[in-house]
Amino acid sequence: MLNEETVIRNRAEGGKTSATQLRIALRNCGVIDPEDIEDAIGQGAYAALAKVLADGDPEGTIRTIMDSGLRGRGGGGFPTGLKWQLSARPQADQKYVVCNADEGDPGAFMDRSILEGDPHTVLEAMAICGYCIGATKGLIYIRAEYPLAIERLHIAIRQARDYGFLGEDLFGSGFAFDIEMRYGAGAFVCGEETALIHSMEGLRGEPTLKPPFPSESGYLGKPTNVNNVETFASVPPIILKGAAWFASIGTEKSKGTKVFALAGKINKVGLIEVPMGTTLREVIYEIGGGLQHGKAFKAVQTGGPSGGCLTTAHLDTPIDYDNLIAAGSMMGSGGMIVMDEDDCMVSVAKFFLDFTVEESCGKCTPCRIGNKRLYELLEKITRGQGTREDLDHLYNLSLVIKDTSLCGLGQSSPNPVLSTLHNFRDEYLAHVDEHKCPAGVCRELIRYEIVPENCVGCTACARNCPVNAISGERKQIHFIDQAICIKCGACLEKCKFDAVIIN
Amino acid sequence: MERIRTAEQLHRIRASREQMSLERREQGIVEVRVALATCGLASGAKSTYEYLVEELPKRHIEARVLRTGCMGYCYAEPTIEVTLPGAEPMVFGGVDPARADQIIERYIRQGEMVDGHIPRNYEKVTLE
Ligand SMILES: Cc1cc2nc3c(=O)[nH]c(=O)nc-3n(C[C@H](O)[C@H](O)[C@H](O)COP(=O)(O)O)c2cc1C
Ligand code: SF4
Ligand code: SF4
Ligand code: FES
Numbered sequence: 067m068l069n070e071e072t073v074i075r076n077r078a079e080g081g082k083t084s085a086t087q088l089r090i091a092l093r094n095c096g097v098i099d100p101e102d103i104e105d106a107i108g109q110g111a112y113a114a115l116a117k118v119l120a121d122g123d124p125e126g127t128i129r130t131i132m133d134s135g136l137r138g139r140g141g142g143g144f145p146t147g148l149k150w151q152l153s154a155r156p157q158a159d160q161k162y163v164v165c166n167a168d169e170g171d172p173g174a175f176m177d178r179s180i181l182e183g184d185p186h187t188v189l190e191a192m193a194i195c196g197y198c199i200g201a202t203k204g205l206i207y208i209r210a211e212y213p214l215a216i217e218r219l220h221i222a223i224r225q226a227r228d229y230g231f232l233g234e235d236l237f238g239s240g241f242a243f244d245i246e247m248r249y250g251a252g253a254f255v256c257g258e259e260t261a262l263i264h265s266m267e268g269l270r271g272e273p274t275l276k277p278p279f280p281s282e283s284g285y286l287g288k289p290t291n292v293n294n295v296e297t298f299a300s301v302p303p304i305i306l307k308g309a310a311w312f313a314s315i316g317t318e319k320s321k322g323t324k325v326f327a328l329a330g331k332i333n334k335v336g337l338i339e340v341p342m343g344t345t346l347r348e349v350i351y352e353i354g355g356g357l358q359h360g361k362a363f364k365a366v367q368t369g370g371p372s373g374g375c376l377t378t379a380h381l382d383t384p385i386d387y388d389n390l391i392a393a394g395s396m397m398g399s400g401g402m403i404v405m406d407e408d409d410c411m412v413s414v415a416k417f418f419l420d421f422t423v424e425e426s427c428g429k430c431t432p433c434r435i436g437n438k439r440l441y442e443l444l445e446k447i448t449r450g451q452g453t454r455e456d457l458d459h460l461y462n463l464s465l466v467i468k469d470t471s472l473c474g475l476g477q478s479s480p481n482p483v484l485s486t487l488h489n490f491r492d493e494y495l496a497h498v499d500e501h502k503c504p505a506g507v508c509r510e511l512i513r514y515e516i517v518p519e520n521c522v523g524c525t526a527c528a529r530n531c532p533v534n535a536i537s538g539e540r541k542q543i544h545f546i547d548q549a550i551c552i553k554c555g556a557c558l559e560k561c562k563f564d565a566v567i568i569n
Numbered sequence: 570m571e572r573i574r575t576a577e578q579l580h581r582i583r584a585s586r587e588q589m590s591l592e593r594r595e596q597g598i599v600e601v602r603v604a605l606a607t608c609g610l611a612s613g614a615k616s617t618y619e620y621l622v623e624e625l626p627k628r629h630i631e632a633r634v635l636r637t638g639c640m641g642y643c644y645a646e647p648t649i650e651v652t653l654p655g656a657e658p659m660v661f662g663g664v665d666p667a668r669a670d671q672i673i674e675r676y677i678r679q680g681e682m683v684d685g686h687i688p689r690n691y692e693k694v695t696l697e
Contacts, residue, residue, distance in 0.1 A: 087691030096604055096640030096650070097693075105635075107579065108586030110696030116576040175608070182606040183638015214607050230572030238574040306696045337641040339691070353690060 087353060088315065089339045090323045091139075091299035095183030100218050103225040106186040112231050114305035115190050115197075119239040124198040128154060131198075131301065133309035135321030140166055140257070140294030141372065141398050142474075143320075143387040146301075153199040153281040153291035161201035162290040163192045164280075165298055166262060167208040167215070170254035171370035172421060174401035176325040177295035179337050181208070181215035184299070185222035189232065189245060191298035194305065196243040199291050204245035207262050209252045219247060254371070254425035258473050259284075259292040261427065272427045273473035294399070296325055316342035320386030324397065330366075330404035331358045343384040346376060350404060361406035365489070369398025371418040371425075372478035374485025375411065394485045396478070410507035411490040412497055416444040418482040426475060433476030436467040440483055447494065448508040450501035457494055461487060506568040509553045513569045516557075518543045520565035527557035527566060593654075599632040599677055600652040601625070606639035613665065614647035620666040621649070621673075630677060642687055651676060660687040 089095075098105040106112075118127050132147025153161065165188055169177040181188065192204040208216055223245055226232040234242045248266045250256045256271040263285050265271035284290025300322055304312045313321050320342040326349070328336055333355035340349060346366060350356065357363055365375040368385075374395035376383070383389050387397050405414065419441040428434040443460050446452050464480030464487075471477045487494060496502045503511040516527070516536075521543045528536040528544060535551040538544030544565075546557070558566040573579050593600070603609070603618040618636065625632040642648045645662025651672065652658040661672055663685050675681045 089691050089693035092641065093693045093696075095606075095638040096602065097637060099635045100638050101636070104582055104586055107582045108590075110583065112573075112579055113576070113583075113696060116579050120576060179606055179608075179639040179641075212607075214610070228570045228572075230574065233572075235574075237576070303694050303696060307694065334642070334644045336643040337639055339641075 087338050088323050088341050090303050090312075090315075091180060091187075091296045091325055092183070092337070092339045093303070094187065095179055095337075098184065100183055100185055101221050103186060103222070103229060106184065110306065111186045111302070112190050112229075114302035115193050115231065116237050117305055118194050118197055119237045119241060122239070124154065124200070127194065127305065128198050130309045131304060134304045134312035135309075135316070135319075136297065136300055136304060136312065137320065137387060138294055139296035139300070139324065139399065141369070141396070143397060146293065146297055149281060149291060149293070150195060150198050152279070153201075153289050156282055156289045158200075158289050160203065160286075160288045161196075161199055162285045162288055163196045163199070163201045163204040164259075164262070164266075164285065164290055164292045165192055165204070165206040166257060166259065166292055166294050167206055167212070168250050168257035168262060169209065169212075169295075169399065170252070170257045170425070171372075171399050171401045173329045173403055174327050174370060174399050176327050176337065176400045178212050178215050180295050180299050180325075181212070182218055185215075185219050186226065187299045187302055188219075188295055189222055189226050191301035192245060193232065193236065193243045194301055195291055195293065195298070197241050199289070201289075201291065202242050202244070204243060205248050205266060205285065206245060207248045207250055207256075207266060209250045211252050216247065216249075223247075253427070254421070255427045255473070255475050258475060261473070262292070263290060270427075272429045273475075275472060296400070317384055317386045317389075319388055324385070324400060326400045326402045328354050328402050328404070330402075331361065331406040331409070332356070332404040333358055340385075342386045345382050345384055347381040349385070349402070350381075354404065357404065357406050361408065363404070364407050364409055365405045365411065365414075367395075367403040367405070367414065367418075367482070368401070369396040369478075369481070370401045370403075371421050372396060372474065372481055373398045373401075374481045375405070375414070375489060377489045379489075394488060395481070408505055408507070410448075410503050410505040411486040411493050412444060412448055412503075413505075413507050415482045415486045416441065416448060419444060419479070422475070422479040426479075430470075430472040430476060432467045432470040433472070433479065436463055436471075437476070437479050439463060440467070440480060444483070447497045448503070449510045450497065450508070452494075452498045454495075454498055457487065457498060512553065513548055514546055514551060514553060514555070514557060515567055515569050516544050516546055517565050517567055520563050522563055522565070524561075524563070526560045526562065530556045530560045532556065593633060595654070597631065597654045599625075599630060599654065600658075601632055601634045602637045602640075602650040602652075602658075603634065604638065604640040604642075604646065604648045604650075605636040608639060608643050609646050609648065612646035616666060617647045617649065617664050617669055620669050624669070624673060628673060630673065632677075641691075645685070645687055648687070653677065653680065656680075658689070660689055661685045662687045
């Protein structure tokens with residue numbers, strides 16, 4: 067369900083309805099100067115903090131967050147209000163609020179954009195969270211590869227301290243809260259909350275078993291509330307506009323909006339924010355402007371290396387946490403990679419497994435070795451050496467890795483394999499049975515050939531072939547020697563007469 | 570800076586910012602936002618920004634040029650948003666200095682549409 071007001075307003079304005087974006091977390095991105103705190107205040111920054119402190123009712127504020135239905139935007143979708151309540155419960159001399167700005171999902175840049183465009187919203191929400199759970203210290207864990215976000219956060223923190231939004235006695239309430247930054251070296255696994263906490267403690271960035279959950283025992287053994295950047299960015303509007311307002315947007319179990327980084331073979335690559343429940347079709351064709359070069363849509367990967375692909379069958383599925391899981395994928399942090407008819411799904415699975423193998427911390431065997439074996443099986447299949455037994459093996463090993471890995475990385479890393487196996491079994495079978503790559507991607511399985519009827523003998527291909535695999539006189543039909551060809555594709559690109567084809 | 574201790578003080582800053590932007594509109598001052606996030610910078614938005622900061626005063630156009638974060642149109646970076654007094658904000662994509670020149674001469678001066686206009690495709694919440 068779209069936000070009604072939005073739809074009504076749009077109808078009135080131009081008749082175009084549906085799929086309008088609604089920006090809650092991104093409300094100030096592209097609007098304010100992120101280095102000028104007063105510009106942020108001009109849009110309402112810190113008013114929610116003032117309200118929460120004036121109300122003086124942390125439990126009531128937690129209830130508001132609960133009633134809003136906000137769920138964690140870092141991937142898991144855990145109810146944020148419940149997390150705050152769990153973090154508020156334990157008694158401790160010190161508690162921490164951590165902002166997870168690790169954003170390791172390849173192709174994702176939602177959190178970076180929020181931090182670069184509107185850092186104050188995150189600082190404000192962290193202070194609100196601190197007040198609610200009884201923490202006086204906040205930490206932002208951010209990857210060092212985000213220098214601009216880091217710089218703007220530094221400036222924002224300094225300005226917030228100057229204005230009295232961080233530090234002692236905020237808004238005369240007696241509540242003190244300050245924020246420091248911690249830097250990550252850019253390991254995907256360090257986005258997992260226990261690994262993140264260990265990394266901040268100066269230990270190896272390796273996950274540990276939960277429980278204990280960070281809300282009981284986190285940073286330095288103290289109760290720690292970890293939330294994602296976008297989760298925090300949704301908090302101030304909820305405080306100011308009310309739980310009922312937020313809960314009126316979205317689907318039954320997924321409230322509010324979600325930011326997605328639209329990437330891949332789509333015309334309008336970009337950062338979007340849509341109400342939960344918007345369909346893939348709306349995102350891809352209306353907001354994203356359809357596929358590049360008018361190609362046919364094949365699949366979209368959500369949830370990055372932990373997610374799965376959705377196909378044409380899912381185009382009209384409303385996007386929310388539960389529907390994506392039911393479809394064999396997951397929301398993840400919001401990466402959305404669109405693929406067209408030229409993408410080979412076996413290669414796509416291989417790409418993500420390659421990433422996982424690199425990023426596995428190696429602590430547990432199924433993840434460290436199992437993913438490597440999955441990768442090797444996929445490699446074998448893309449070379450045309452796979453068998454039907456290999457497909458069964460892929461499937462079974464995937465299930466074992468999911469069941470026996472320690473952290474979310476291993477528990478979800480086989481998802482790209484399982485979902486492509488499920489949705490594109492024919493394509494796997496073509497690789498295995500016929501040694502063909504229908505999308506024409508897997509090098510070992512394709513041949514570049516020249517169609518004699520189309521060749522005019524212009525020599526463009528021959529001149530551009532790096533290994534002189536093409537023979538033929540000027541104005542004569544040309545020919546590719548398969549024994550020499552290294553399948554670089556240069557001839558295909560250069561031929562203006564569609565004479566070079568992939569077979 | 571004196572620390573803000575009450576919601577009223579905070580509100581005063583907000584009100585004065587709103588007042589300032591109202592006055593700017595009345596004085597006919599143009600507002601130009603340049604998306605200067607990592608994505609924008611990577612596609613050359615810095616030179617667009619510098620060009621605008623330099624050229625607008627040279628051409629005697631009173632304008633406030635702001636650096637902002639991402640506007641979300643990665644496919645059309647560098648992007649800028651121009652708000653003429655009394656008009657709806659207009660977003661333009663692919664704004665290199667040449668296009669910025671066109672925007673100044675044709676859109677800002679004469680209100681004519683120029684290439685690269687991107688229809689705004691979102692609503693945003695405002696915080697009361
Ligand atoms: C391998 C792995 C990587 C993760 N990376 C991130 C990340 O980059 N950013 C993030 O916010 N959460 C990430 N998470 C989820 C966090 O563990 C945690 O659930 C989240 O930060 C909680 O915040 P939320 O409830 O606001 O989503 C990751 C989880 C796993 C298993
Ligand atoms: S470029 Fe095309 S038309 Fe020209 S010689 Fe090669 S195959 Fe023939
Ligand atoms: S694919 Fe590359 S190596 Fe093969 S014939 Fe064409 S240009 Fe030569
Ligand atoms: S991330 Fe901002 S336009 Fe690309």
